[in-house]
């Protein structure tokens with residue numbers, strides 16, 4: 001098991017956790033204490049992005065590459081929790097509340113090609129909890145696959161709630177729709193069978209900017225930045241956006257891995273660190289999720305936000321200040 005270096009030899013801890021409830025939910029599931037007192041799952045060398053690159057030897061790089069390969073293989077076998085031993089994964093699974101229809105869907109998905117793409121039960125439970133604590137009525141998912149994460153969100157929505165589910169693959173959607181019906185939530189899910197960027201742009205064109213409470217991005221990695229910008233327009237101030245695979249099987253932390261998807265996620269993560277339109281929390285659950293809270297009002301109030309403030313958001317600001 002990887003051990004942390006002493007606190008004094010470490011760079012500063014990751015940015016403050018902005019979404020306290022979400023962080024608490026994750027922390028409750030994780031084991032080893034970190035030097036700065038928060039609790040996070042003990043990570044492999046490949047996933048310790050906060051270690052300084054110059055501290056790493058070439059043998060560390062080789063072992064981090066094989067750790068990434070092992071993480072992909074584990075995900076393929078249905079054990080999608082970066083850095084967790086099979087024993088910890090089983091324990092996590094035993095401590096997730098999973099709706100019986102979600103379980104059936106997970107079992108069917110496990111027999112299908114690409115099953116490693118599905119979020120883990122613990123991730124789905126976190127998405128459902130965020131939906132509930134936000135009191136969300138209007139949600140968007142980008143990348144449905146067979147519907148596991150979207151079904152978890154749809155189950156958490158009230159009867160009047162809607163989830164816009166964007167997916168380009170019709171065969172995956174057939175599986176998803178079957179399970180939406182089986183769980184009695186099909187009326188809440190508005191399926192958009194198209195390229196996700198086109199679907200999001202058409203929502204904006206239809207005047208739906210600033211009207212969504214919650215969004216989950218889990219599709220093509222090289223489009224993350226575009227989805228993020230489109231969803232920042234669609235999600236209201238104070239809403240949440242969650243994005244999956246930000247640790248990308250640990251590859252983002254390995255300077256020797258430079259394929260296009262890894263570079264794209266690494267650049268996206270860097271951009272987020274510098275983006276003061278949002279509060280962020282990168283959570284090492286599943287393959288890593290970053291939770292963003294849109295905080296435009298806060299940044300406007302501090303005078304540090306200078307562009308892309310549309311009239312609707314300014315309207316919200318005016319209302320809030322009266």
Ligand SMILES: C[S@@+](CC[C@H](N)C(=O)[O-])C[C@H]1O[C@@H](n2cnc3c(N)ncnc32)[C@H](O)[C@@H]1O
Nearest residue numbers: 117118119143145148149167168195196219220
């Ligand atoms: C990682 S999977 C989603 C997994 C899903 N969230 C779950 O937990 O089961 C990514 C999905 O995004 C879809 N996808 C990829 N590129 C897309 C695009 N440009 N537009 C719409 N869907 C896309 C793929 O077909 C695939 O089903």
